[in-house]
Amino acid sequence: MIKLAPRTRFFYYNDLATALAYKEAASPYTHSLNGTWQFCYLQSPREVPEAFIAGDYDAIDWQTIKVPGHMELQGYGKPNYTNISFPIPVDPEATPAKNPTGLYFRRFTFKQQLARQILRFDGVDSTFKVWLNGQLVGDGHGSRLMTEFDVTDLLVSGENTIAVQVQKWSQYSFLEDQDQWWLSGIFRDVTIVDEGGLDDLQITPQYQKGQWQIEVEVQANTQLSGKVYFADEPIAETVLPAGKTVFTIPKPHEWTDETPNLYTLVVEDETAGALVPMRFGLRRVEMIDDQICLNGVPVLFNGVNRHEFNPETGRALTQDYILSEVTQIKRAGINAIRTSHYPNTPYFYDVCDELGLLVIDECDLETHGMYVTEMPTDDPYWQGEFVSRAERMVHRDFNHPSIVIWSLGNESDFGPNHVAQAAAIRRLDPSRLIHYEGDRETEVADMYSTMYTSVEDIEKRAVKLTHQKPHILCEYGHAMGNGAGSLQDYQDVFRLYKSVQGGFIWEWKDHGLKQDTLDGPKYVWGGAFGEPVNDGTFCIDGLVRPDRVPSPGLLEYEHVIQPFQFFVAQNHVVVKNLYHFQTTQDMVLRWRLEVAGEKVAGGQVALPALEPGALSPVLALDLPETIGADALLDLSVQTTTQQGVFEAGAQLASDQVAYQGLPAQPDAPTTVSQTAAMVTITRGPLTVTVDRGTGNITQLAQAGAQLLAGDMALTLDRLPISNDMNVVAERQKKRIATLFARCESIQLTQNDDTVMLAIRQRVAPPAINWGIELAVTLWVSAAGVTIYTKGWFDGEKPTEVPRIGYQLPLTTTVKAVDWFGRGLGESYPDSLDAAPLGHYQLNRDQWGFPYVVPQESGNRMGVRWATIMTAQGSNLHVDGLNPLNLNVVGGDGQPLGNQSADQVRLDARVQALGSNSCGPLPLKRYRLYTDPFDFTVTLSLQK
Template sequence: MNKDWKDLDILQRNRLDSRSYFFSYDNKEDALTYERGKSNKFMLLNGMWKFYYSNTVEESPAEFYDDSYNVDDWDDIRVPSNWQMEGYGIPHYTDLIYPFPIDPPNVPSKNPTGCYKRKFFVPESWNNSNIILRFEGVDSAFHIWVNGQEVGYSQGSRMASEFDITKFIIKGKENTISIRVYQWSDGTYIEDQDMWWLSGIFRDVSLIAKSPVHIRDFFIKAYLDNEYKDANLEIEIDINNTTKENLDEYKVEYILLDKNGQEVVKSHNKNITIKNPKKWTAETPNLYDLLIYLRDNNGEIIEIIPSRVGFRKVELKNGNFLVNGIPIMLRGVNRHEAHTDLGRVVPFDHMIEDILLMKKHNINAVRTAHYPNDPRFYDLCDIYGLYVMDEADLECHGFEIIGEYDKITNDPKWEDAYVDRAIRMVERDKNHPSIIMWSMGNESSFGCNFVSMSNWIKNRDNTRLVHYEEDREGKVVDVMSTMYSNHEKMIEFGEMKDMDKPHILCEYAHAMGNGPGGLKEYWDIFYKYPRLQGGFVWEWADHGLRKIDENGKEYFVYGGDFGDYPNNSNFCCDGLLKPDRSPTPGLLELKKVIEPIKIVKEDLSKGKIKIKNLYDFIDLDSFNLSFNITGDKQVFDSGILTLGEIKPGEEVVIDIPIDVDKKYSLYTDLFLNVEVITNKDNKWSKKGHIITWESFKLPFVSKKEWYTSVSTMNNIDVYESNIDIIIKGINFEIIFDKIEGKVSKYLYEGIQMIDEGFNFNIWRAPIDNDMYQVKEWKKKSINNVLTRIDSIKTNVNDKYVQINVKSYVSPPNGDWAIENEYEYIIYGSGDIVLSINGKPKGKLPETFPRIGLEMRLKNDLQNIEWYGRGPGESYIDSKEASMIGIYDSSVSNMLTNYVYPQENGNRTDVKWLSINDDRGIGLFISTNEKFGFSVHNYTKEDIENAKHENELIKRDFVTLNIDYMQHGIGSNSCGPVPLKEHSLKPHNFNFEIKIKPYWKEVLLPLVLSGEKIK
């Protein structure tokens, strides 16, 4: 047995040279569909295969490929699939850790192996054809036999492999194909990407018939002139001739068609001038169809090959990279191939879903992290319009851990393995206009092998740029790139005077769990400094795998849940989408922050706003401006305006037709809400799709006020003992616990509202982005503070009682504390005004998670209404997507279900909230300032202790948090900590809240946010 999988000198045996991805057709009509099923020269071998799994190569059947070998008792397995997802072995997740000893090129002797076998027939129409066997992706290495004869070997998991099996085929009879796949190979050392280790034949397997003389490959270069107007179409053609015939008898003809199928040019020349073609960009994905005809000397068609052509020019100039002469901004994301049920098998409709979601959320670029994707994905990027950074299947991050980061990267023995990854990526994907950069790989240090990769790429393709983040000195790359550089560092990069290359963030804003924060500030910096041309958020979607528990509840699993060791836990759940492709609040925040159209106020008193077009190539005539004026949950005015030809980079003042002198009778503020919407259907959205939005508080003073006068209140009775204070009014009763220094019971109209009230709270269930901060928090025991009550004083009046409490909050054996003073004023109406003054002292933590109050309410109080940001969650550094308004919800819907439970569901800039039961009785909480709140059917401890969504069990009470301030969320699971202005540093604080019991039908519909109690 050849042990090719651990021989560094063997990358393949009999594998054909790489080529671009295309299909041949017999006629023009079928060719223009681009459907591989319409090609009678193509056959998928997907489906059920016979399968045998063993823990080692040696335990696999030695001669299973022999036609006499009976596999009837083998299992069936789907192809494509990952065998771990089919019940063989276990999924194993690591970020950068190799799951075996580092000793290149050696791999574990326990090398799980999958043997595949199936039968197939070759159509009679293929009898005179060469037969090519093609694999789009096999992890990680494999041998092939056809009809018992060895065909070849290949490695390189996420790249195509082709073999000519013509001489092994028995035409007109049944044939067998046998594959032995090895989980580990020496190639695994450069496939150490942050993702699940999953094995097997996970992309399409197909047969392709080729005429003895056929077009083996072609390279289309669509050059624009220096004025970016006219184009030169340069076509390289590689004709394969297995019969040694005179190629002069064969003719190649090129026909270029526009989007309407009209002929633009017909030529036999490989260089064709095209006058003023429509240009391709991500905003204007104009494509032409090039039909390549191969004819024999009788003019008969041998094959027609279609290829989409996009005319665009990518270049470096004056410190920027340009597309068609314009320095573009990359509003990008990093995308792994991941499916919550299928592992790395990604169905075609799943790819479409991803691209539609990207386009709908203002994303214009994707980095194929960290390997070439399924070839069909690039077709979709061409069609829908996304800039692509195509990345080689190369990463050896684990060497960094052992302090030998460049061990193989700077070892010439590995040069062929490295360059092979570049060749196969470029050759397969070279005809896609969407690809503007070749990325040589990820997190593999820098050395001589990357120099060789860059040299090969630049010699082969001069139409695109070369990227690699760890070429920190810019020796061989065209674009400087960093990961997770904080805001301050990005400003430094922007201000560099001695750098003539543009700078991007190939990864930033780590979107793990609740996050990322600080997006707006990144983009403020990008727009300020011309050298900075955006970046790619890490990452697009969580990699969690779907499970159903014994109670039928769905949840998602991550590293360690299969007993896989070592693992990086839930670090694979760091996306803007959940594993089921539902958007997170982080995606909505990103959509708003990277808005390609900006709306700013100009003169609201006159109904004037300003529209700025941030697109690079299109004007705004395909968008409308929708507006309305709202207050007290009423719409007073609305309309739709056309935006017209506002050119890229242009700002225009728009007059909103509103009656600025109109008198409104309101309890709350008046808002002008504006949305930019599409005014016609396009490839990725229907008419009316919202691109961006903004809300402006109008300069209007409420004409109504609501006062509760002490003189009109009912009298109260106060009973005080050593352990409690009982305050009774006509329709309420409050029990104040003097031992704990807080309300222990609140009844209104005989119905209990509060079970436990106004606990001082400085802890939150840690979020993923607290990953490093939480260690310091727990070291300072912020999560274990104790409260000592130092004094309670009572001042009783006929119509109210004042209770003053002094407390001392500190952890056991603590070297820091917070001294709090509370003032409760409880009125005869049942209203409570609570003010808190706090003074931190001692050797304080650098930051607190939060400062606020926590209450336990009766479980019946499940209906929420609030005036603040919504409708979804928001935090101090992630609230651009949330407009101020009046929103309602249920307590259960206030939960944001992250794969790994954590602090969630906060709402910011809130002036009041009400919470009531189904009969309408409840509590109204307001403040003269703004506060944050969250409400759950769980405690923060429940959320912190749960490891998966299904472990959260609803309590028989409601937890309500009212926050003076909460620490920002940042993206410090991998990116930067929250900015200083978003950090909760210890400081003296004071805040006040007002609590009012009510019947919903009795309480005024809305209460002036600046409620006054006299």
């Protein structure tokens, strides 16, 4: 009778086909003890009858219970939900006098087949003792961890008996204070496994000099050999002596969450005449340039936290239930799961390996409610238990490619015992990274992890000009009830800053227990069972209901994290592949044009096999030339064949945009000229030049006539008004008038007559740490130049700015302006009632108001379109997808006067006026805060 040391979990098979099928229930060398057991429920272990200890099981008054299952959900005791607080006194040295105890018993027949028999418990909450044929085998703890005993000498051929005593509360309960229902019993599989001479098996993928190898480490008392199979075909073989063996994998297929290619090492135990399969994937997890990388590629975790939970059976889950749930998660576009807050049922990892999900495997350790006393992480008494739990997790789950990060646990403070825990993991497995949210100084963790951090605080860290470990949010977007909000804002930040690598929504599912009533089933939460200590509805906090019906929150999250981005201008669409590894093979773009809810046109375009991160060519849609103002264009990417969990015709991404209508200008050929400094696009008489260094448009020309005297740049400043007198100093301190632009990336795609540039810029002042991240999409087409701009302020940013928009310095002066918008005079957010919408025209000398003290004037709000006529005879025509602010000032930024050149301002928003020279600032609803912004403008040149 020996309790086995921690090791991986495996099974023997008697033929190759069954081994490769990898279904443990099909192994002839496993004997499941799941099913109906006899059961006796007691209030305390002191009530255990002597007959049970003596093995006189017929003397006990038995009832029945199902294994796997929880006592409380089968009529024995009551469930209790708490988030933090313990429902018992916080005293690990003395368990409660009333400590629900279950006695389990069953008879079974057994026939020995191989040399050794192992009794395996995959999960018992909280502590247990086990007897086989009346003999004490041993005890176990660590509720969500595997415990194994060598029972070769105790089993007999024919009828055997097994008895288990389970206690609900123990000193280890204080290490298992996860946010969940307190449910006890044998809730995972109980199995007797026939084994030969193999003791343990670990497979470590290695990438060496451009080649994939695997390091196989075996512990065995017999000679072994192994063959590696891919798609059921043998590709390599080797002898496997005890210790480590390294060999090369030919023509490797890498494992990723998007391409979950699995290999199987089949170990032949010649003495036993049986086979042990072990699946693995070729993937490497490493830190490159302060980013978490999978196979050399930085990854973004679009994840969820997932408790194991079924509203009828608690944490006792069938394989069918697990497969169905993880498939639902994968179909939602989610690519990562944190096993909050304990190792899951072993089959869960098989499914994640197969379907392709990135897993943070979390240790069965949370001491949240111990805050009222000394935290265990600082107590040397607990160090061995911290380390043991980590080692048991790593040994059991070592070979699963889906596991990319080990987590030390959750909400247990941080101290020396975590340091010892991390050191133990690194000794066992240096091939993966380590996570622990409580390690805020990242003393042992490979990443900086936080919970529920605001977007603003994420940005503040992201823009620090230092090397730093990557930031993930192990919990964010609390999905309790009608939530969570701002998911798109978080996703924008994740995609903007390489140091922020995503997060995990709290959480996947509501933990409502099902109760049948006369009115039908209902789901209940903490307090429903009369618990004096409970946390109420705090367990009803998931993206899906207990019955896994998606909430609106899941639909929102699915859209936010979708793997494609759509760029649209007039009748042109570009699709960007946001996958990390997967191409767009066998996918189509479907489109539908609606006016007032009625379809007027539709179709589909096959997507080429776009590489990850690539843009499609410009796709021209067959749209009507004229259309109503309320037209909407619906777009989606769909599969044409089955791809993993996605059936043929499945929708992977969608978007809806307002349709602007087709331009009147005729088609013309387009040419692109690129140098290290510039991108020049010529379409008919129009030429557009973009600076690669800044990302700005440096020139717009029509038939050689140049319009711009300098960069068309995003700017924030304006000439102060008298009522700005108390805020001018703050603007100067934040240096909003001096901004430098830097192009961070630029991508170009085109078809015969249209070019699109996707530009990432950063605009920032000197000598102070704040800036604006810009995503600019620039189209050159028959419509002219369409510029879509989306921006995010970050760092120690100013609270407010005078304006946000583009400044176009002209080579000449403005002659007149013709526009549709507010007029005839100027208008500002808090001063516009005297400026109704209409069609107006003014000469240059009529544009601004001549204030006695020169200051900002002349802004027109609500501009749908405008034609700006210049003194040199060329006209600049402006269209706004949404109403713009338009102003014309002198080239020196002063009010219009005797300047030799002017500048045009096209602003998304402008600051209000207020009365702050003597009275209050503008009302909050009118003020221009530095929130994210976006606007679209189309420019065309006319003679």
